[in-house]
Amino acid sequence: MIDIMVKLIDKSQVVGAEHVTKIYGKGEVAFTALDDINISIMSGESVAILGKSGSGKSTLMHMLALLDKPTKGTVLVNDKDTSKMSNRQIESLRNKSYGFVFQQFFLNGNDTVLNNVILPLKIAKIGRRERNLRGIKSLEAVELVDKAKTKAVNLSGGQKQRACIARALINNPSVIFADEPTGNLDSHTGKIVEDLLFELNKKHGITLIIVTHDEDIAARCNRQMHILDGKLIDSKENI
Amino acid sequence: MNFIDILQTASSNMLRSKVRTLLTIIAIVIGAMTITLTNGIGTGIKTYLNQQIGNLGASNVLIVTLTNKSTSPANGPVKYTYNPNVRVSSGGLGKEQLLMNLNDIAKIKSIHNITSAVPSHSLSPDYIKGTGDKYQLTLEQQFGSTTADMVVGRGVNNNSTKNQISIPESYVSVLGYSSNHSIIGKTVTIGVTNPRSVQLTVTATVTGVQQKNLIGQATAYANTTLGNHIYSIRNAGIPKSLTNTFLAAYATFPNNLTTAQINKIKNKLTSKGFTGMTIKDEESTIFSVISAIIVVFDLFGIIALLAASFGIINTLFMSVQERTKEIGLMKALGMSPRRIFALFSIEAILIGFWGSILGVVFAFLIGNIVNTIGRHSFLKDFPGLSLLTFPLNTVFSVIIGIMIIAFLAGALPALRASRKDPIEALRYE
Numbered sequence: 001m002i003d004i005m006v007k008l009i010d011k012s013q014v015v016g017a018e019h020v021t022k023i024y025g026k027g028e029v030a031f032t033a034l035d036d037i038n039i040s041i042m043s044g045e046s047v048a049i050l051g052k053s054g055s056g057k058s059t060l061m062h063m064l065a066l067l068d069k070p071t072k073g074t075v076l077v078n079d080k081d082t083s084k085m086s087n088r089q090i091e092s093l094r095n096k097s098y099g100f101v102f103q104q105f106f107l108n109g110n111d112t113v114l115n116n117v118i119l120p121l122k123i124a125k126i127g128r129r130e131r132n133l134r135g136i137k138s139l140e141a142v143e144l145v146d147k148a149k150t151k152a153v154n155l156s157g158g159q160k161q162r163a164c165i166a167r168a169l170i171n172n173p174s175v176i177f178a179d180e181p182t183g184n185l186d187s188h189t190g191k192i193v194e195d196l197l198f199e200l201n202k203k204h205g206i207t208l209i210i211v212t213h214d215e216d217i218a219a220r221c222n223r224q225m226h227i228l229d230g231k232l233i234d235s236k237e238n239i
Numbered sequence: 240m241n242f243i244d245i246l247q248t249a250s251s252n253m254l255r256s257k258v259r260t261l262l263t264i265i266a267i268v269i270g271a272m273t274i275t276l277t278n279g280i281g282t283g284i285k286t287y288l289n290q291q292i293g294n295l296g297a298s299n300v301l302i303v304t305l306t307n308k309s310t311s312p313a314n315g316p317v318k319y320t321y322n323p324n325v326r327v328s329s330g331g332l333g334k335e336q337l338l339m340n341l342n343d344i345a346k347i348k349s350i351h352n353i354t355s356a357v358p359s360h361s362l363s364p365d366y367i368k369g370t371g372d373k374y375q376l377t378l379e380q381q382f383g384s385t386t387a388d389m390v391v392g393r394g395v396n397n398n399s400t401k402n403q404i405s406i407p408e409s410y411v412s413v414l415g416y417s418s419n420h421s422i423i424g425k426t427v428t429i430g431v432t433n434p435r436s437v438q439l440t441v442t443a444t445v446t447g448v449q450q451k452n453l454i455g456q457a458t459a460y461a462n463t464t465l466g467n468h469i470y471s472i473r474n475a476g477i478p479k480s481l482t483n484t485f486l487a488a489y490a491t492f493p494n495n496l497t498t499a500q501i502n503k504i505k506n507k508l509t510s511k512g513f514t515g516m517t518i519k520d521e522e523s524t525i526f527s528v529i530s531a532i533i534v535v536f537d538l539f540g541i542i543a544l545l546a547a548s549f550g551i552i553n554t555l556f557m558s559v560q561e562r563t564k565e566i567g568l569m570k571a572l573g574m575s576p577r578r579i580f581a582l583f584s585i586e587a588i589l590i591g592f593w594g595s596i597l598g599v600v601f602a603f604l605i606g607n608i609v610n611t612i613g614r615h616s617f618l619k620d621f622p623g624l625s626l627l628t629f630p631l632n633t634v635f636s637v638i639i640g641i642m643i644i645a646f647l648a649g650a651l652p653a654l655r656a657s658r659k660d661p662i663e664a665l666r667y668e
Contacts, residue, residue, distance in 0.1 A: 067571055067661050067662050068662055087575070088575065091573040091574070091575050092573060093573075094571065094572065095572055096573070100571055100572065104564075106565070106567075106568040106665065110251075111251075119568075119569070119572060120572045120573070122240050122248075123573055123574045125240065125244075
């Protein structure tokens with residue numbers, strides 16, 4: 001409880017971008033995917049990154065999530081310059097502080113739901129007993145405990161995305177990056193997943209960064225950022 | 240991921256596409272089995288020969304012959320030069336063998352560390368007779384300290400003044416005795432013809448029954464006293480200049496000499512115009528031939544493994560391709576490239592491990608079947624021969640070797656996996 005309180009009070013910057021520019025290719029074929037982006041996301045915020053496909057919104061998320069490196073500019077994590085971090089530090093940061101929810105789920109269908117959920121803990125070299133315990137706890141949070149031993153391939157779309165959220169939650173991340181989390185779901189199950197994400201944001205103070213073109217989701221976020229042709233064209237706060 | 244997690248994940252990844260993995264493993268099984276079998280045969284034969292040569296006895300004996308410096312007749316006719324001291328006998332394999340005489344014995348004896356030197360006389364008795372009929376016999380004089388394997392009793396004693404003989408097992412019944420034990424200490428009669436064509440007899444006491452063996456299969460051994468006795472009958476009245484020639488001499492040296500000291504003796508012999516070979520030398524000549532044959536067989540196994548390693552490369556490339564998204568996810572979740580590499584290399588090593596284990600097991604089974612069948616049929620005449628012998632260190636080196644090959648084959652696909660860009664991988668459809 002104290003933990004949550006601290007997260008709410010402490011409104012420090014968790015993720016920031018300064019003059020982030022990403023250029024693919026060289027010379028005449030060079031393509032600017034992101035052009036001088038400046039963002040500051042505070043802890044506990046929920047932020048929607050909006051834009052058409054090809055606008056650069058996914059690229060921006062990849063930069064912020066440290067999955068890719070900008071050509072120019074810097075990405076900041078807790079006010080630290082990530083370009084000065086080693087690969088190992090960045091890997092550890094992604095593993096321990098970030099959670100990921102993707103449109104395509106990326107679950108291993110042949111493995112059990114529980115084993116899919118505990119993958120980040122496996123990578124973090126956490127012992128079998130602890131990771132199974134935390135896996136069950138994480139599945140409880142998304143109400144999927146009864147499916148723990150089920151093969152992931154046998155889940156419905158909504159259940160799959162909930163399993164993904166459980167996987168994203170397992171490391172108690174400070175930030176969850178969600179890339180079109182409801183893109184592959186019908187509106188009803190999409191709503192359930194959406195509610196779950198915002199509940200995590202509100203109750204546990206986890207910073208939420210959602211890439212979407214769904215206006216309804218965007219409307220529920222604290223802040224909306226519109227990207228067009230790699231430029232941040234509009235940033236508005238929802239009150 | 241810690242090592243056990245990687246091992247488990249690699250293991251379950253390997254089993255994900257069972258048919259493909261199985262086919263790759265079969266290729267390795269064939270290679271591993273071939274190599275294990277060929278090595279098994281090599282070891283089996285070597286072990287057997289070692290025993291047999293050991294049975295011939297005496298590691299402290301040099302077989303000394305005169306070195307023939309002339310070229311072999313196989314290379315064309317050799318020009319004759321007169322030398323009254325040298326007579327030539329056909330060596331059998333085309334090359335002429337020079338005859339030795341008593342002067343040579345004296346020369347050999349003069350070498351440091353040589354304790355004795357005696358001519359190797361052909362004894363050529365006519366027959367041996369127990370309580371029943373007469374039978375032909377190959378008889379040789381026993382030299383050095385004998386190590387011939389006796390089924391019952393002991394080898395002949397060269398220090399004894401009595402005539403002693405040890406006989407092959409196959410002679411026990413024809414000499415009229417029902418068991419190996421009953422013949423020990425009994426007297427047998429040996430027939431020898433003298434130069435005037437009169438057949439005389441000599442009696443000797445049987446001291447032991449030899450185990451049947453490959454090289455001296457049906458050869459009986461006489462002690463010095465018996466040998467001299469027979470020799471004196473066979474050559475009675477013949478001029479010394481004719482009798483005192485022989486093809487080879489046996490020279491003995493102390494048992495405790497080092498290899499360097501033995502080599503020194505051999506060098507001395509060479510400088511005096513002789514060739515000296517120990518039983519060990521003759522053994523190594525045979526072994527080097529066997530080893531060469533085994534290497535050729537091994538090549539077949541290695542070719543099979545080479546083909547199999549391409550199977551591993553192919554399997555893993557497909558597996559990396561299929562699991563692109565998974566690799567991307569693991570990287571996004573913070574798994575280091577090094578561990579991704581380890582994950583796929585270990586999968587390759589596991590394929591190699593199971594393939595080689597199965598190959599070795601099959602080789603064992605085949606070896607046992609062949610040995611069992613052989614003992615009752617085509618190897619009946621070679622008692623004590625296990626055609627296939629699998630020493631543990633060979634088996635281990637085959638398994639380890641194949642695991643290394645599998646690792647090398649898996650390195651390229653594993654490297655490709657470790658270098659995948661997580662974003663590209665996640666985008667991959």
